[in-house]
Amino acid sequence: MAVHQIGEGGLVMYWITFGLMAFSGLSFAVMTFTRPLNKRSHGYITLAIVTIAAIAYYAMAASGGKALTANPDGNLRDIYYARYIDWFFTTPLLLLDVILLAGLPLGVTLWIVLADVAMIMLGLFGALSTNNYRWGYFGVSCAFFFVVLWGLFFPGAKGARARGGQVPGLYFGLAAYLGLLWFGYPIVWGLAEGSDYISVTAEAASYAGLDIAAKVVFGWAVMLSHPIIGRNQTDG
Numbered sequence: 551m552a553v554h555q556i557g558e559g560g561l562v563m564y565w566i567t568f569g570l571m572a573f574s575g576l577s578f579a580v581m582t583f584t585r586p587l588n589k590r591s592h593g594y595i596t597l598a599i600v601t602i603a604a605i606a607y608y609a610m611a612a613s614g615g616k617a618l619t620a621n622p623d624g625n626l627r628d629i630y631y632a633r634y635i636d637w638f639f640t641t642p643l644l645l646l647d648v649i650l651l652a653g654l655p656l657g658v659t660l661w662i663v664l665a666d667v668a669m670i671m672l673g674l675f676g677a678l679s680t681n682n683y684r685w686g687y688f689g690v691s692c693a694f695f696f697v698v699l700w701g702l703f704f705p706g707a708k709g710a711r712a713r714g715g716q717v718p719g720l721y722f723g724l725a726a727y728l729g730l731l732w733f734g735y736p737i738v739w740g741l742a743e744g745s746d747y748i749s750v751t752a753e754a755a756s757y758a759g760l761d762i763a764a765k766v767v768f769g770w771a772v773m774l775s776h777p778i779i780g781r782n783q784t785d786g
């Protein structure tokens with residue numbers, strides 16, 4: 551029986567990612583709180599995303615947020631449940647950053663976000679599963695992922711086009727970046743939590759790279775698009 555746990559390099563990646571999230575959080579706070587009160591919703595959302603991720607990365611870097619879990623092959627692997635607590639909150643917020651631009655009806659916004667929540671919950675239970683039922687969770691989670699993508703590229707795209715001006719261009723840029731990048735997560739899951747094929751250190755580095763692209767790079771893109779977003783927004 552082998553016990554698969556993180557190496558020194560993985561912890562370094564966690565600290566670097568924590569630093570990037572925390573730095574972005576401080577920057578986004580300053581940017582948000584210096585904007586007019588009725589133009590802050592994207593700022594609050596993006597600030598929350600990197601703050602929640604900073605908390606999860608601090609926990610993981612400090613050797614927490616994980617559980618040694620049995621695999622079907624009889625090995626033990628550290629499963630970082632902290633990621634899923636992070637994703638449970640941050641993926642709906644990332645989606646809101648994009649779909650609020652499309653001015654969708656509340657019902658459509660809700661089903662996109664709820665499909666996303668189901669996707670993450672299934673991923674967590676799959677990761678903590680000790681038998682091959684894990685692939686059942688994985689399959690259904692992927693189905694919900696496609697529901698999210700459908701929402702972004704069909705009703706979402708239609709809504710964004712209807713807004714006119716510079717909104718459709720920004721919407722398509724953010725949605726395409728997000729849609730493409732998010733495919734990386736189920737791939738890493740299949741190789742790491744799912745099949746125990748790659749090391750916990752490789753898993754840490756892969757998810758950290760994806761999270762930096764999906765939260766830090768994406769977050770700066772949203773924050774720096776304020777001239778377009780703010781012009782088309784009144785939060786009330």
Ligand code: RET
Pocket residue numbers: 637640641644669670672673674688691692695732733735736739760761762764765
């Ligand atoms: C899981 C489980 C296996 C199937 C699928 C998954 C999708 C996860 C995604 C996560 C996105 C996370 C982000 C984090 C923040 O930066 C849960 C791995 C489809 C799409 C964007």
